[in-house]
Amino acid sequence: MSERIDALTANTTRYPWYLFFRDCYFWGPVFFLYFTSVLSLSEALHLEAVYYVAVAAAEVPSGYFSDRFGRRRTLIVSSACLGFAYLLFFTGHTFWQFAAAQLFLAAGFASASGTDTALHYESLKGLNREAEYAAREGHALRYSFLAGGVSALLGGLLATGDLRWVYGVSCAAAVISLGVVCSMVEPEGRAGQVAGPFGSQLRGVLRKAWGTRLRFFTFYALAMTVLLHIPYEFYQPYLERTLAWMEAGDSIAPSLSGVHLALTMVVGAWMTRFAGRIRHRCVVRRTLLACALLQVVLIGAMALVVHPLVALMLVGRTASRAVSTPLVNSELAPLLGRHERSTYFSLQSLLGRLAYGGVLVMLPLGGGVFGEALHGTLVCALVLALVLFGGLCLLPFPWGESPVCCGSNGAAARGGDDVPEKPLVS
Numbered sequence: 001m002s003e004r005i006d007a008l009t010a011n012t013t014r015y016p017w018y019l020f021f022r023d024c025y026f027w028g029p030v031f032f033l034y035f036t037s038v039l040s041l042s043e044a045l046h047l048e049a050v051y052y053v054a055v056a057a058a059e060v061p062s063g064y065f066s067d068r069f070g071r072r073r074t075l076i077v078s079s080a081c082l083g084f085a086y087l088l089f090f091t092g093h094t095f096w097q098f099a100a101a102q103l104f105l106a107a108g109f110a111s112a113s114g115t116d117t118a119l120h121y122e123s124l125k126g127l128n129r130e131a132e133y134a135a136r137e138g139h140a141l142r143y144s145f146l147a148g149g150v151s152a153l154l155g156g157l158l159a160t161g162d163l164r165w166v167y168g169v170s171c172a173a174a175v176i177s178l179g180v181v182c183s184m185v186e187p188e189g190r191a192g193q194v195a196g197p198f199g200s201q202l203r204g205v206l207r208k209a210w211g212t213r214l215r216f217f218t219f220y221a222l223a224m225t226v227l228l229h230i231p232y233e234f235y236q237p238y239l240e241r242t243l244a245w246m247e248a249g250d251s252i253a254p255s256l257s258g259v260h261l262a263l264t265m266v267v268g269a270w271m272t273r274f275a276g277r278i279r280h281r282c283v284v285r286r287t288l289l290a291c292a293l294l295q296v297v298l299i300g301a302m303a304l305v306v307h308p309l310v311a312l313m314l315v316g317r318t319a320s321r322a323v324s325t326p327l328v329n330s331e332l333a334p335l336l337g338r339h340e341r342s343t344y345f346s347l348q349s350l351l352g353r354l355a356y357g358g359v360l361v362m363l364p365l366g367g368g369v370f371g372e373a374l375h376g377t378l379v380c381a382l383v384l385a386l387v388l389f390g391g392l393c394l395l396p397f398p399w400g401e402s403p404v405c406c407g408s409n410g411a412a413a414r415g416g417d418d419v420p421e422k423p424l425v426s
Contacts, residue, residue: 004188008123010184011119018181021147022173024150025152026166031166046099050102051102051105051106056350056354057106058107059350061198064202064342066111066346067195067343074112075181079112081108082104082105082109089167090167113349114341114345117137117333119184119187120133126187137275138326142270145265145272150262214398215396215398218348221348221349224291224295224324231298239311243256263315268321270322271322285397287324299382303375303381363380366380
């Protein structure tokens with residue numbers, strides 16, 4: 001028994017380092033420049049299409065694989081796929097080599113989606129320390145943000161020598177993450193909690209996702225995927241637009257973008273400390289809505305004003321994710337059985353990707369209404385953001401047995417398959 005406890009404790013200690021090395025995306029600031037330095041622009045765009053189709057196709061099956069065959073095994077597959085993808089990018093020279101790399105990249109990201117946080121929760125549950133999950137998930141997310149900031153700066157520096165080098169270093173980081181995962185153990189689930197056939201599993205998770213207890217969190221994750229991605233998608237052209245307004249010239253835009261991204265990750269890492277301090281259910285709801293509102297404000301500022309202050313405000317765009325992600329995960333994990341947890345998180349991710357894909361199709365419509373395309377696109381994005389935020393405000397939040405929660409521990413008001421004594425009602 002003591003060996004098992006030591007192994008699960010090691011899981012929780014190593015998990016943040018797994019996230020750190022997995023999320024060292026040295027290629028992030030320059031991947032498109034690398035693609036277009038080797039391939040034509042049309043081929044580079046086709047590569048992006050290959051990735052998005054592949055990751056959407058692999059998302060839910062990879063979650064089911066995790067529920068069926070185990071968390072550790074799935075994360076090993078994930079890190080191995082990422083390492084092989086980076087190796088192909090590093091050594092490849094043709095479109096088909098890069099397309100194969102995109103397939104492995106999609107498989108790597110899809111396999112990790114939902115499985116990482118499931119392994120973390122189940123390791124803590126095996127230690128009877130699941131009450132620490134929100135705080136520890138926030139702590140682990142801090143490592144992810146720091147990895148993003150460090151790799152963005154170093155990736156930009158490496159790229160000045162040779163764009164290809166960023167994938168070589170990323171491959172080394174993925175190999176280290178593979179080693180960390182191999183040193184972990186599989187958290188034990190209760191007897192009988194094994195995923196059923198894929199079709200019935202998916203139908204059951206879909207029903208649960210839009211049921212009374214999970215509906216708010218499913219829609220919240222979908223809405224936040226859109227609200228978080230819009231500032232990320234458009235912050236670079238907004239910086240260029242701001243520099244033009246300041247008559248500062250375009251030459252400093254690439255370096256400014258890299259510094260801006262690094263600062264954004266540092267802010268996100270700092271904000272993760274607050275999620276673990278929020279326990280009362282009424283405060284959880286207010287905090288989640290405040291995170292969504294912050295994104296709406298940022299999108300509105302980008303749409304309506306061109307000013308350096310707005311560019312500075314965009315450094316805080318990861319604050320919402322840093323606070324909301326651990327909170328949402330800590331609300332959902334106890335409500336899901338071990339046999340369906342990763343499938344649900346993968347489905348949640350897929351729904352968010354599909355929603356954002358639909359938004360990207362709609363946003364150019366705003367460009368035709370206004371004289372300036374970026375302005376019109378951002379105004380259209382603001383309208384969609386307001387609609388999503390309004391939907392979140394109107395959607396019933398799953399309270400505990402008593403809506404008066406500030407006098408008691410909010411964690412006690414949760415319940416689900418793993419903690420059935422306090423069922424949630426709307």
